Amino acid sequence: MYLYIYDSFLSDKKYTDLLSQIEKRVTDLGIKGRIARLSILKNMKELITDGIKSGVQTVVVIGNVQTFAKVINIVAGLDVVLGLIPVENDNKIAKMLGVPPKVLACDILASRIIKKIDLGLINNHYFMGQAELNNASVLIEYDGYSVRPTTVNNNITIYNFADRSVAPNSSPVDGVLELVITPIKSGVFGKKNVVGTVLPFSKIKISTEGEDQVSILTDEQVIMKTPAEVSVAPQKLRVIVGPERCFE
Amino acid sequence: MFGKNQPVVSSKNIETIIGPSVKVEGDFKGEGDLIIEGMLVGNLTTKNNLKIGQGAVVEATVKANNAFIAGRVKGNITIKGKLDITGSAVIVGDIKAAMLSIESGALIQGNVSMPSGEAAHEEARTSVKKDSRKNEIESSEELPLES
Numbered sequence: 001m002y003l004y005i006y007d008s009f010l011s012d013k014k015y016t017d018l019l020s021q022i023e024k025r026v027t028d029l030g031i032k033g034r035i036a037r038l039s040i041l042k043n044m045k046e047l048i049t050d051g052i053k054s055g056v057q058t059v060v061v062i063g064n065v066q067t068f069a070k071v072i073n074i075v076a077g078l079d080v081v082l083g084l085i086p087v088e089n090d091n092k093i094a095k096m097l098g099v100p101p102k103v104l105a106c107d108i109l110a111s112r113i114i115k116k117i118d119l120g121l122i123n124n125h126y127f128m129g130q131a132e133l134n135n136a137s138v139l140i141e142y143d144g145y146s147v148r149p150t151t152v153n154n155n156i157t158i159y160n161f162a163d164r165s166v167a168p169n170s171s172p173v174d175g176v177l178e179l180v181i182t183p184i185k186s187g188v189f190g191k192k193n194v195v196g197t198v199l200p201f202s203k204i205k206i207s208t209e210g211e212d213q214v215s216i217l218t219d220e221q222v223i224m225k226t227p228a229e230v231s232v233a234p235q236k237l238r239v240i241v242g243p244e245r246c247f248e
Numbered sequence: 249m250f251g252k253n254q255p256v257v258s259s260k261n262i263e264t265i266i267g268p269s270v271k272v273e274g275d276f277k278g279e280g281d282l283i284i285e286g287m288l289v290g291n292l293t294t295k296n297n298l299k300i301g302q303g304a305v306v307e308a309t310v311k312a313n314n315a316f317i318a319g320r321v322k323g324n325i326t327i328k329g330k331l332d333i334t335g336s337a338v339i340v341g342d343i344k345a346a347m348l349s350i351e352s353g354a355l356i357q358g359n360v361s362m363p364s365g366e367a368a369h370e371e372a373r374t375s376v377k378k379d380s381r382k383n384e385i386e387s388s389e390e391l392p393l394e395s
Binding site: 145148 | 264265269270272274275280
């Protein structure tokens with residue numbers, strides 16, 4: 001049984017046509033299910049746990065990157081399959097999973113290619129793609145050794161998976177995350193990135209030397225602060241993917 | 249191993265890179281290929297290939313399968329297979345390797361020893377061959393198709 005969750009911002013009139021097209025397409029494809037709309041009174045966790053109790057096996061979320069970030073943190077580890085229908089064209093997570101935007105995503109749902117993927121975990125928050133610290137002077141502690149950038153300006157990115165052009169070795173099915181430290185050097189033509197550091201890991205601690213906290217921003221726009229423990233949660237999420245996904 | 253006439257670490261095989269802007273301290277253990285361009289202090293062990301680049305500074309006991317050293321190393325080095333030392337390398341410590349190549353200009357302060365006996369040489373050859381074969385397969389996979 002399918003449960004379709006519409007994010008609250010979709011109550012805006014401009015989405016009416018899109019939602020009716022999606023509803024029509026899922027009916028045509030024979031994957032119709034119960035529809036639930038998020039509002040101030042109905043939260044996502046409540047809807048999903050109630051749905052699972054009444055036999056829902058696939059939760060489909062219709063919304064944007066923030067909607068997906070919320071649902072990941074609810075369904076991770078639960079016995080449900082997650083499907084996504086992005087309403088915007090430039091949805092990074094959906095792209096990496098090979099899910100096209102809007103109505104086209106319905107066909108991907110119907111084809112039901114299900115993959116068990118890893119998630120990243122920062123303190124108690126799951127993320128799917130990547131997390132980033134900018135211009136941070138931090139200490140990164142691995143099991144047995146520590147890593148410290150020696151330049152002042154660095155981009156520090158933690159990848160679970162990303163576009164092949166950005167992080168060619170990252171994969172959400174390899175059981176590790178990848179830490180990439182790239183120093184930012186100013187050249188004649190402005191800032192340029194130089195050879196970086198690539199360290200795979202399953203668990204690290206990130207802290208700052210002084211009392212200042214550094215922000216960690218996930219690709220779902222969730223902000224967390226250091227000190228943080230970052231680890232991989234292997235095969236934590238069952239998700240419907242498309243053939244154009246950026247991993248095997 | 250990483251030079252013109254040696255097997256090259258393909259990008260597919262690279263797992264860990266310690267860049268020039270990073271300092272690593274402690275007991276570093278790697279499973280895959282390891283490239284060091286920055287600074288490492290402590291112990292360094294990898295089951296695969298190791299490259300210590302020209303600008304790298306390593307103050308550690310080093311253990312690897314095959315290695316290419318162009319930078320500065322202070323500590324004992326134990327290599328199961330082949331060790332390539334370039335003219336820019338500065339090594340202060342004892343070296344133990346089954347196969348060894350030293351370019352003129354390299355500075356070594358320490359004892360160099362190689363295991364004796366046919367068995368040891370055979371093991372070294374196998375270790376180097378395994379590495380070359382792996383890289384040959386990867387290179388052939390990367391060849392562009394001619395239309």
